[in-house]
Amino acid sequence: MSEAAEQVDAPEEPEVEARSAAKAQAIDQALDEGDRDSLHTLPLQLLPMNLPSLSRAKMLKNAHMKSMIEMFNSGSGGSGHMEVEALVNVFENSDELKEDIAILEHMELLHSYDVYSLRIELRRLGISITDQEGLQLSERKAKELTSYMTEFTRPLLQQIYGGTDSNIEDMDQLLAMFKSPDKGEAIKNLKMIADKLGIGLIEVPTFLEEYGDVFLSLAYYKGALDGIIPRVTDFLDDLDEINGNYQVRQMPRFEETCDILQMRFNDITASITGRFESFDRNSKTLWDNINAATFQAVKDTIEAHYVTIGGVLCGLMVKMDAWDEKFANGRGGPISKADFIMSEMRMGMNYIYEIEQKAPALSELQ
Incomplete structure (x- = not known):
C-alpha cells in the first residue's frame, strides 16, 4: 500500500x-x-x-x-x-x-x-x-517567578497550611499542594474554604487554579516592572548628565525634550507602581472575607488591568532595550546619545503615557 x-x-x-x-x-x-x-x-x-x-x-x-x-x-x-x-x-x-x-x-x-x-x-x-x-508562561519563567508568586499567595497558604511554603519551588508544586493535600488539617481547611465560597469541595481545585493563574500574572508583571525600574532610573541619570553638556544644550528643543521625557517616565512609573501596591493590598485582604463573589471581584479587577499594565511595561521595555543596545557598557558620547534621544527615545512616549492614562482609576482598586 x-x-x-x-x-x-x-x-x-x-x-x-x-x-x-x-x-x-x-x-x-x-x-x-x-x-x-x-x-x-x-x-x-x-x-x-x-x-x-x-x-x-x-x-x-x-x-x-x-x-x-x-x-x-x-x-x-x-x-x-x-x-x-x-x-x-x-x-x-x-x-x-x-x-x-x-x-x-x-x-x-x-x-x-x-x-x-x-x-x-x-x-x-x-x-x-x-x-x-x-x-x-513557560515552565522556566514560572519557576523564576516563584518568589513573587509565594508573596502574592501567602494569605492563601496561611489560611490552608499555616504559611508553610518553604518546600515550594514552582507553580506546579504550589497547585499540587492544593489539589492533593496530605494533611488532615489541610483537608479540613479546604472544606472550610469550600463552605466559605459556597461551592462544592470538588470545585475547590478549579478555584485554586484560577487563583494561581491570576496571581501568577501579577508575579509576571511585577517581575517585569522590577527589572525595568532600575533601567529607567539609570536612563534618567544619563539624561541629566547629557543635558549638562554644553554642546548638547545648543541643540534646538533638547532641554524641553528632556523635561518632557523625565516627566513622562516619572509619571508612568509612579502610576504603575501604585497599581501593584493596590493589587498587593487586595491579595492580602481577600481572605479576610473570602467567598466566590469577593474573589471574582478581585479577579475581574486584576484582569481589567492586563491590557494597560502589559502595554505600559511593553513600552518601557522596548525603550530601555533600544537604549541599552545602543549605549551599553559606556558606548557613545553626549552628542550621539542626544541625537538618539531626539530621534528614538521621545517617539512613542506619549503613546505609552496615554495607555496608562486610560487605565481604570486607582480608586477602583482600593
Missing part, C-alpha cells in the same frame, strides 16, 4: 492528534527562544495563519511602539522587518493572504503581546486559538 493510501485510510482522530502534536512542537520550538514570556514579541504560530511563511514569522514592537513583522532574524547578519500593509508587496494576492492580513491588522493595534493581554484581546476580537498552551 502506498504512503498516500495509508494516510487516506488512517483514522481521522490520530491525524488530528498528530497535527495537534506537530503544532504544539512547533510552538515549543518558537517558545524556546523566550517568545512566550515576552512582552513585545508575538510568534505568529500562535495565530490561525494560512500562509506557512507568515506562520514562521513574528510580530514585534519597535522602539517607537510600532508593530512590525519580522520575517527573519539571522543575528549579526541582520533581520527583515516590514509593516503589515507591506505584505501585499511580498506575497501573491490570495484569499488566504487577505485573511491573514485581517488578523494581523488587529494584532498590530494591540499594546502588548504578553500572554495575559493576548488572552483578553483575542477573546475580545473573536480570534480562536487551537493550542491554549501557547497562552501560558
Whole structure:
C-alpha cells in the first residue's frame, strides 16, 4: 500500500492528534527562544495563519511602539522587518493572504503581546486559538517567578497550611499542594474554604487554579516592572548628565525634550507602581472575607488591568532595550546619545503615557 493510501485510510482522530502534536512542537520550538514570556514579541504560530511563511514569522514592537513583522532574524547578519500593509508587496494576492492580513491588522493595534493581554484581546476580537498552551508562561519563567508568586499567595497558604511554603519551588508544586493535600488539617481547611465560597469541595481545585493563574500574572508583571525600574532610573541619570553638556544644550528643543521625557517616565512609573501596591493590598485582604463573589471581584479587577499594565511595561521595555543596545557598557558620547534621544527615545512616549492614562482609576482598586 502506498504512503498516500495509508494516510487516506488512517483514522481521522490520530491525524488530528498528530497535527495537534506537530503544532504544539512547533510552538515549543518558537517558545524556546523566550517568545512566550515576552512582552513585545508575538510568534505568529500562535495565530490561525494560512500562509506557512507568515506562520514562521513574528510580530514585534519597535522602539517607537510600532508593530512590525519580522520575517527573519539571522543575528549579526541582520533581520527583515516590514509593516503589515507591506505584505501585499511580498506575497501573491490570495484569499488566504487577505485573511491573514485581517488578523494581523488587529494584532498590530494591540499594546502588548504578553500572554495575559493576548488572552483578553483575542477573546475580545473573536480570534480562536487551537493550542491554549501557547497562552501560558513557560515552565522556566514560572519557576523564576516563584518568589513573587509565594508573596502574592501567602494569605492563601496561611489560611490552608499555616504559611508553610518553604518546600515550594514552582507553580506546579504550589497547585499540587492544593489539589492533593496530605494533611488532615489541610483537608479540613479546604472544606472550610469550600463552605466559605459556597461551592462544592470538588470545585475547590478549579478555584485554586484560577487563583494561581491570576496571581501568577501579577508575579509576571511585577517581575517585569522590577527589572525595568532600575533601567529607567539609570536612563534618567544619563539624561541629566547629557543635558549638562554644553554642546548638547545648543541643540534646538533638547532641554524641553528632556523635561518632557523625565516627566513622562516619572509619571508612568509612579502610576504603575501604585497599581501593584493596590493589587498587593487586595491579595492580602481577600481572605479576610473570602467567598466566590469577593474573589471574582478581585479577579475581574486584576484582569481589567492586563491590557494597560502589559502595554505600559511593553513600552518601557522596548525603550530601555533600544537604549541599552545602543549605549551599553559606556558606548557613545553626549552628542550621539542626544541625537538618539531626539530621534528614538521621545517617539512613542506619549503613546505609552496615554495607555496608562486610560487605565481604570486607582480608586477602583482600593
